[in-house]
Amino acid sequence: MSVYQATASAPVNIAVIKYWGKRDTKLILPTNSSLSVTLDQDHLRSTTTSRADPAFTQDTLWLNGKIDEIKAGGRLETCIREMKRLRKEIIEDKDASAPKANQVDLRSLQLSEYKVHIASYNNFPTAAGLASSASGFAALVSSLAQLYSLVPPLVSPSTLSLIARQGSGSACRSLYGGFVAWEQGVRPDGSDSLAIEVAPQAHWPEMHALICVVSDTKKGTSSTSGMQRTVETSTLLQHRIKEVVPARMAAITTAIQQRDFDTFARITMADSNSFHAVCLDTEPPIFYLNDVSRAIISVVVEYNRLSVERGEGYKAAYTYDAGPNAVIYALEKDIKEIIQLVLAYFPQTAGEFKDVLGVFGGSVQDVNVHAKIPEGFNDKVASKWEVGSVKGLIHTKVGDGPRALAPEEALLNADGIPKTLA
Numbered sequence: 446m447s448v449y450q451a452t453a454s455a456p457v458n459i460a461v462i463k464y465w466g467k468r469d470t471k472l473i474l475p476t477n478s479s480l481s482v483t484l485d486q487d488h489l490r491s492t493t494t495s496r497a498d499p500a501f502t503q504d505t506l507w508l509n510g511k512i513d514e515i516k517a518g519g520r521l522e523t524c525i526r527e528m529k530r531l532r533k534e535i536i537e538d539k540d541a542s543a544p545k546a547n548q549v550d551l552r553s554l555q556l557s558e559y560k561v562h563i564a565s566y567n568n569f570p571t572a573a574g575l576a577s578s579a580s581g582f583a584a585l586v587s588s589l590a591q592l593y594s595l596v597p598p599l600v601s602p603s604t605l606s607l608i609a610r611q612g613s614g615s616a617c618r619s620l621y622g623g624f625v626a627w628e629q630g631v632r633p634d635g636s637d638s639l640a641i642e643v644a645p646q647a648h649w650p651e652m653h654a655l656i657c658v659v660s661d662t663k664k665g666t667s668s669t670s671g672m673q674r675t676v677e678t679s680t681l682l683q684h685r686i687k688e689v690v691p692a693r694m695a696a697i698t699t700a701i702q703q704r705d706f707d708t709f710a711r712i713t714m715a716d717s718n719s720f721h722a723v724c725l726d727t728e729p730p731i732f733y734l735n736d737v738s739r740a741i742i743s744v745v746v747e748y749n750r751l752s753v754e755r756g757e758g759y760k761a762a763y764t765y766d767a768g769p770n771a772v773i774y775a776l777e778k779d780i781k782e783i784i785q786l787v788l789a790y791f792p793q794t795a796g797e798f799k800d801v802l803g804v805f806g807g808s809v810q811d812v813n814v815h816a817k818i819p820e821g822f823n824d825k826v827a828s829k830w831e832v833g834s835v836k837g838l839i840h841t842k843v844g845d846g847p848r849a850l851a852p853e854e855a856l857l858n859a860d861g862i863p864k865t866l867a
């Protein structure tokens with residue numbers, strides 16, 4: 446009997462214009478458009494295998510080897526149901542004699558009527574403010590799209606993004622590589638609230654990112670509940686939605702198209718600040734940044750001041766999601782200097798984090814030997830922190846969209862059970 450199984454991986458994305466607020470919590474329709482950079486899956490990714498089988502008795506999902514309950518009416522159920530519906534609508538209803546591999550078994554069920562087993566694995570901490578829900582739901586939708594043959598040119602990533610969006614808003618942007626906008630849309634049914642590609646990865650491959658992991662534990666206020674509270678209580682959010690974001694979306698799109706890093710950096714930092722300002726304007730206030738986050742901001746601000754003084758314009762852009770971890774965007778030519786600077790203020794545990802060693806062209810036991818403050822930098826802007834204040838550094842760059850993986854990469858065994866559990 447045929448095996449109906451597919452594996453896909455999907456990237457994390459980190460927004461430079463932040464999504465914060467829903468106008469419809471069930472359909473996950475945002476109060477403003479947003480824009481992100483997709484990060485390289487060679488570093489951070491979710492991998493998901495989906496399998497449809499007439500012998501399965503219920504839809505089941507394992508996340509990192511543990512069953513994740515698919516609650517009725519919940520986000521996982523919505524995504525799985527919508528992918529089955531799309532399969533039925535686009536393929537099965539159109540062609541009763543659909544290709545054999547997509548067709549029937551002894552009980553005359555269509556593929557979309559089989560129950561599915563899904564195994565997913567994140568190669569980085571889940572629910573720690575590293576956008577696991579974004580890569581996770583994008584990988585889920587991508588693996589089901591492969592399984593159900595809902596692939597281009599029949600189905601575009603934008604169409605799939607409509608479904609990933611209902612898993613987690615930011616997930617819709619992980620359906621594309623490169624630079625991606627999530628257009629808020631106006632229709633009440635959400636059919637125009639989708640992701641579009643602003644520029645592919647190849648347009649600006651020099652865009653690198655340094656993730657400073659300040660905390661890898663579960664955060665206090667989830668994005669979902671935090672943004673809802675902001676919508677209900679913040680007056681500043683209304684100004685952000687109406688006046689601030691639309692102009693920034695247009696300006697940063699142009700900056701990306703023109704590969705204008707200085708403007709890209711100014712807008713990115715301004716929007717991170719605006720997002721954290723509306724968090725503070727929430728009742729009761731929400732604090733995602735901590736003292737380490739703020740020290741990183743001070744270091745980046747001084748670095749940019751020096752860069753302007755040198756006539757080079759802004760060279761680093763910090764941005765923070767709903768947690769204390771910093772993502773610093775910078776061009777490839779400057780990333781080494783920035784990593785050296787970060788090491789000078791936030792020393793790493795010797796021998797542990799090797800994710801930044803690539804730029805130093807070799808391996809040493811203690812990455813801290815590379816710490817260096819550029820000449821002319823006012824080193825009083827922040828104090829030097831203890832080892833471990835920044836727990837890890839991940840050097841990555843702009844990356845591609847979801848990938849279809851080979852059968853050998855499957856996370857399910859021949860019985861449709863995660864290989865790690867068998």
Ligand SMILES: Nc1ncnc2c1ncn2[C@@H]1O[C@H](COP(=O)(O)OP(=O)(O)OP(=O)(O)O)[C@@H](O)[C@H]1O
Nearest residue numbers: 491565571572573574575576577578581668766767
């Ligand atoms: N690989 C995955 N497959 C399916 N669902 C996932 C996957 N990874 C994460 N999720 C879902 O996303 C939730 C975590 O989302 P949450 O928003 O709390 O954290 P985060 O995405 O790391 O942070 P943020 O979105 O604020 O950056 C998990 O509890 C799980 O429900």
Ligand SMILES: C[C@@](O)(CCOP(=O)(O)OP(=O)(O)O)CC(=O)O
Nearest residue numbers: 460463464613614615668669766767
């Ligand atoms: C701060 C953010 O990262 C918020 C992300 O929120 P989520 O997409 O995690 O929220 P839900 O739609 O409720 O799942 C900004 C962004 O990614 O644009």
